[in-house]
């Protein structure tokens with residue numbers, strides 16, 4: 298693992314930037330610090346710009362934080378990693394939900410056998426990927442997590458068939474115009490799908506900007 302890149306060598310202003318990540322990183326961290334007590338290995342699916350990972354890893358020092366995404370995003374995640382390296386943060390693994398199985402970093406292979414991660418985190422992905430890939434995500438996570446393991450999902454969800462805000466309704470329409478297979482998911486559908494894969498909803502946190510953080514635990 299290359300941790301020898303100092304942030305003084307990186308042009309911070311040139312990093313890919315998500316304002317939403319800046320806004321939601323502390324509220325998400327507050328939940329993770331509570332929900333991930335005693336957990337040791339987290340896989341992040343769809344790490345995006347990588348902003349979340351560099352904020353979370355140093356503030357969750359007991360956790361090995363493994364980023365992942367489709368390879369086209371790896372340079373963004375790596376740029377943030379090199380700007381803000383942390384000893385418990387790992388460069389992204391290739392993970393395309395359409396094709397791949399849960400990726401394992403070689404640093405984990407020696408210490409873990411079947412279940413390398415005891416928790417999996419993903420933010421703002423379920424409304425981007427198709428429902429078929431949401432189904433695949435839950436199948437892979439259900440197979441991969443050990444009993445007691447957690448899946449934590451941040452993003453917008455509909456409740457009881459309704460948008461939770463006018464802003465989410467507009468967002469959903471813009472998503473579907475761009476890609477008809479994308480769109481804000483109904484929380485009830487997600488919970489049913491999770492149950493099929495032995496994942497039970499244990500907590501629902503209301504988050505700023507009409508988002509939610511859902512926590513599922515493996516039975």
Ligand SMILES: C[S@@+](CC[C@H](N)C(=O)[O-])C[C@H]1O[C@@H](n2cnc3c(N)ncnc32)[C@H](O)[C@@H]1O
Nearest residue numbers: 343344345367370392393394395420421422425
């Ligand atoms: C809206 S971005 C969210 C990024 C970041 N988690 C955040 O909260 O800002 C959606 C993410 O889903 C990822 N993604 C899209 N299709 C995917 C796929 N087939 N497999 C894995 N990740 C995918 C994208 O690469 C991107 O990182």
